[in-house]
Amino acid sequence: MQLRDFFSTDTVDLALKTETKDETLRALVRLFHLDEKSESILFKMLKRRETLGSTGIGRGIAIPHCRSLVVNRLRVAFGRHAAGLDFKAIDEKPVHYVFLIVAPPLEVSNQYLPVLGKIAQFSKEADVPDRLAGLESPKEFLQLLEEKGV
Amino acid sequence: MHEQLETLLEMQDLHMQRRALEEGDVREFESGVFDMSVEEALAALDDKISELEHRLTGDVQERYRRVIGRRHRAVVPVLGGVCYGCFVAVPTSWASEADPNDKMNVCQNCGRFHYYPP
Numbered sequence: 001m002q003l004r005d006f007f008s009t010d011t012v013d014l015a016l017k018t019e020t021k022d023e024t025l026r027a028l029v030r031l032f033h034l035d036e037k038s039e040s041i042l043f044k045m046l047k048r049r050e051t052l053g054s055t056g057i058g059r060g061i062a063i064p065h066c067r068s069l070v071v072n073r074l075r076v077a078f079g080r081h082a083a084g085l086d087f088k089a090i091d092e093k094p095v096h097y098v099f100l101i102v103a104p105p106l107e108v109s110n111q112y113l114p115v116l117g118k119i120a121q122f123s124k125e126a127d128v129p130d131r132l133a134g135l136e137s138p139k140e141f142l143q144l145l146e147e148k149g150v
Numbered sequence: 151m152h153e154q155l156e157t158l159l160e161m162q163d164l165h166m167q168r169r170a171l172e173e174g175d176v177r178e179f180e181s182g183v184f185d186m187s188v189e190e191a192l193a194a195l196d197d198k199i200s201e202l203e204h205r206l207t208g209d210v211q212e213r214y215r216r217v218i219g220r221r222h223r224a225v226v227p228v229l230g231g232v233c234y235g236c237f238v239a240v241p242t243s244w245a246s247e248a249d250p251n252d253k254m255n256v257c258q259n260c261g262r263f264h265y266y267p268p
Contacts, residue, residue, distance in 0.1 A: 035268045037151040037251075045163050052194055053186035063184075067170070068163045069227055072267045090185055104227070104267075105166050106234065113175055120183045 001111065003118045004145040011077040012138035016098075021087050022047065024079060025064060028100040031077045038070035042102060056089025060096040061123045065116055067103050074103040074111050076119075078141060080132060097132045099123070122150045151251040154210045155225075158263055161202045162225040165218070168195045210254065217261050225263045228255075236260035 011031045018024040025046050029039050045066040049055065056062040077100040084094025099119045103112035122128060125148065135141050170176040171188055180186040206214055217224040226235035228250075233240050238259040255264040 037156065038268055041156065041159055041163070044160060045167075048164065048198065049167065052191040053180070053184055055184055057183060066163070067166050069159055069225065069265055070267065072227070072229070105162075105223075113179065116179065 006076045009138035014080045016079045016081040028077045054088040056087035058091035062095040063099045065101040233257045235262040
C-alpha cells in the first residue's frame, strides 16, 4: 500500500485562501464533493476531533481526521496555505500544510489507521516541509509521495 | 435529511470515535502522534453524546437506547439494498424515494436506524 494511491490531483489544493482553521476544514471537505448535509456532518466531526486535541503535529503540518458514516470509502485531501493558519499546533507555530483523512466506520481492508500512520511518517521526514513549500502543481505533490515511497 | 437522523449520525460517529480511542492502536497513535490526553477526550465525548441524546424525541430516543444497549451501533448504512447491521435486504421502495434520509427508516429485522450514504 502506497500513500500515492489514495490521492488524486482533484483533492489537492495548493492555494488555500482561507482565514481560519474552520474555513480550511470546510474547504478541504468540499474537495470530496459530498452533498451539503454530509459536508456539514463531516465538518462537525472533524471539528469535534480538534476539540479533543489539535491535529497540528508541528513543523507546519496538521492531519485532521475522523471516521464518519457519511463517507462510503476512505478519502484523503491535501491543502497548502501560504500565510499559515492558527491550528493550535503542538509547537504553536502556524500550519501551512493540511492532510485531511476521513473513513467510514467499516472498511473492508481497514486502511484508515495505516494511512494515517503513513501520512505522519511522511510528515516527519526532514525535507518534507520545504518540498511541500516548493510544489508548483498537484501533480508534483503526487510525484513527491511517489518519490518518498511511503 | 431528517433532523433526528442527523443527530443520530453525529452520535454514532462520536460513539465510534469513543470505542476507537479505547482500542490499543488508536489510543497509542492519538496520544503518541497528536499528544492527545485520551482520558480527557473520552470524558468530553461522553458529555457530547449525552447532550445529543437529549435532543432526540421520545420514540427515537427510546429506540436508540434500546438498540445501542444491545447492538452497539444504532445507525447503520444501507449499501446495495442491504442493511449493514444485520445484512438482511431492505424493501427496495425505501431506497427509490427522492431522498430516503428525509424520513426515519428502521430495519424491520434488527431494529437499527438506517442511513443511505450519498
